[in-house]
Amino acid sequence: MGIFTKLAGATLALGMATQTAGATELKLADFQPPTHFVVEKVYTPFAAAVSEATGGDVTVEVYMGGELGPGPAEQYNRVVDGVADIAFSLPGYTASNFPKTLLTELPGSIDAATGTDRILANIDMLSDEYRRVVLVALWNNAPNLLLMAEKPVNTLEDLAGLNIRVPSRNAGIVVQAWGANPVSMPAPEIYNAMQTGVLDGAMIDATALGAFKLAEVTTSVTMGMDTTISDFFLVMNRDVFDGLDETAQAAILEAGKTAAINGHDAWAGVAEGALAGFAATEGKAIVTLSEDEAAKFNAASAAAVEQI
Numbered sequence: 001m002g003i004f005t006k007l008a009g010a011t012l013a014l015g016m017a018t019q020t021a022g023a024t025e026l027k028l029a030d031f032q033p034p035t036h037f038v039v040e041k042v043y044t045p046f047a048a049a050v051s052e053a054t055g056g057d058v059t060v061e062v063y064m065g066g067e068l069g070p071g072p073a074e075q076y077n078r079v080v081d082g083v084a085d086i087a088f089s090l091p092g093y094t095a096s097n098f099p100k101t102l103l104t105e106l107p108g109s110i111d112a113a114t115g116t117d118r119i120l121a122n123i124d125m126l127s128d129e130y131r132r133v134v135l136v137a138l139w140n141n142a143p144n145l146l147l148m149a150e151k152p153v154n155t156l157e158d159l160a161g162l163n164i165r166v167p168s169r170n171a172g173i174v175v176q177a178w179g180a181n182p183v184s185m186p187a188p189e190i191y192n193a194m195q196t197g198v199l200d201g202a203m204i205d206a207t208a209l210g211a212f213k214l215a216e217v218t219t220s221v222t223m224g225m226d227t228t229i230s231d232f233f234l235v236m237n238r239d240v241f242d243g244l245d246e247t248a249q250a251a252i253l254e255a256g257k258t259a260a261i262n263g264h265d266a267w268a269g270v271a272e273g274a275l276a277g278f279a280a281t282e283g284k285a286i287v288t289l290s291e292d293e294a295a296k297f298n299a300a301s302a303a304a305v306e307q308i
Contacts, residue, residue, distance in 0.1 A: 053251035092168025142271035
């Protein structure tokens with residue numbers, strides 16, 4: 001049996017929601033490691049809220065590390081197909097399904113501090129992109145930075161020709177406008193790619209320094225420019241959701257709103273701490289672009305965004 005984190009329920013099973021003695025157990029899939037902070041900060045309170053609101057009739061069990069199937073990009077389809085009842089992933093991994101959602105990634109579209117509040121306030125504008133599933137939660141992460149394996153990036157010219165991992169198509173357009181070669185790659189694969197020289201660096205938020213141990217293969221972090229801000233979501237199998245009573249449905253959606261806020265706050269707080277720890281480590285450097293250099297990055301980004 002693989003590694004998983006059990007938040008509620010008692011029986012390990014795969015497939016659609018498990019029903020035992022009148023109770024329904026929902027399986028939540030996440031490709032991130034079982035030590036990831038999302039378990040404590042997001043999933044534990046989410047599961048507790050659903051269980052409490054339904055009097056224990058609906059519980060949530062969380063399977064981390066790809067327990068219900070590997071591959072970050074496959075998580076959305078696992079919900080559609082009913083392998084998982086709920087799944088965490090990034091819209092950017094299946095970008096063709098979420099063109100409007102991914103507009104929020106672009107530099108200047110949302111602010112990292114207030115983006116989730118704006119998304120939640122205008123969530124109905126995105127509803128047509130989630131017809132095949134139920135959108136439970138959607139939030140933005142901390143700003144994506146440039147984590148560099150060896151060569152520090154102090155100027156726009158420093159990026160010329162480098163291979164930089166990107167989380168989505170739109171992020172790739174921005175990185176290409178900066179003069180680098182965008183490489184699409186899920187977060188769990190970045191460590192090995194940077195360690196072996198396949199990647200020169202990665203565009204990702206600072207939480208990855210700890211959550212995916214990227215501090216071990218990163219020598220410098222560049223920040224100070226307008227950058228992309230990735231989105232994360234929790235989506236649910238529509239048939240499973242429709243099979244629940246109104247009380248349970250309302251409980252899941254309400255807990256989802258709180259999960260989005262908790263997710264945003266967790267990513268922001270962990271990113272801040274990770275950057276501070278990285279900066280205090282011998283041999284590591286935080287590069288904050290000068291105002292003039294940041295303006296060069298921002299001008300290149302703006303020109304690319306206008307073409308999207």
